[in-house]
Amino acid sequence: MRLLIMGPPGAGKGTQAAVIAERLSIPAISTGDIFRASVARGTRLGLQAKGFMDAGEYVPDSLTNEMVRERLAEDDVRGGFLLDGYPRTLAQVEVLDGILAQRHTKLDRVLQLSVEVEEVVSRLLRRAEVEGRTDDTEDVIRRRLEVYAEQTAPLLELYANRGVLVQVSGDGPVEEVTERAVVALDSAR
Ligand code: AMP
Secondary structure: EEEEEEOOOOOHHHHHHHHHHHOOOEEEHHHHHHHHHHHHOOOOOHHHHHHHHHHHOOOOOHHHHHHHHHHHOOHHHHHOOEEEEOOHHHHHHHHHHHHHHOOOOOOOOOEEEEEEEHHHHHHHHHEEEHHHHHHHOHHHHHHHHHHHHHHHHHOOOOOHOOOEEEEEEEOOOHHHHHHHHHHHHHHOO
């Protein structure tokens, strides 16, 4: 299966992506994780991305698309993948469509995790204490939510119109959300 997981920052995308991908035996590809690893290694991509990430802004499409293009050229994605945090802009959707069309494939499903805004803010503030991510301060969290609402939320409608969107509630314990997601993806097949 070729899947995306979408939802606002703090919806639990990363956690769910890892578990669901494991269940389906496909790699989970998180652009945020790749950027954070690049920052930690001090690569050129990391240096270019860091300022945007720390401000809660999106890394420019040119950098992000190139990185994803390279990642999706690797062998392990041939049998499917679960993208987490990409695409986030309309321009990224177009690039992804192009990459998949070149291979005569397309997305099977887009899983939307829905969570209330105040719940995601409190989850992110809790995560800040545990993980110490530099973009988990209250101001930056609010900015990330704004950017999500402006640039990424509109993609949900686009995928709904394509008939591939599956929505589940991201509230509650991790295992319950996973069950809901797996059932919803199964019944949508
Ligand atoms: P995430 O871990 O998915 O919340 O991503 C953390 C940060 O990485 C985001 O706030 C952006 O700065 C950057 N990022 C991750 N994915 C993308 C993307 N698809 N487009 C632009 N920036 C991204």
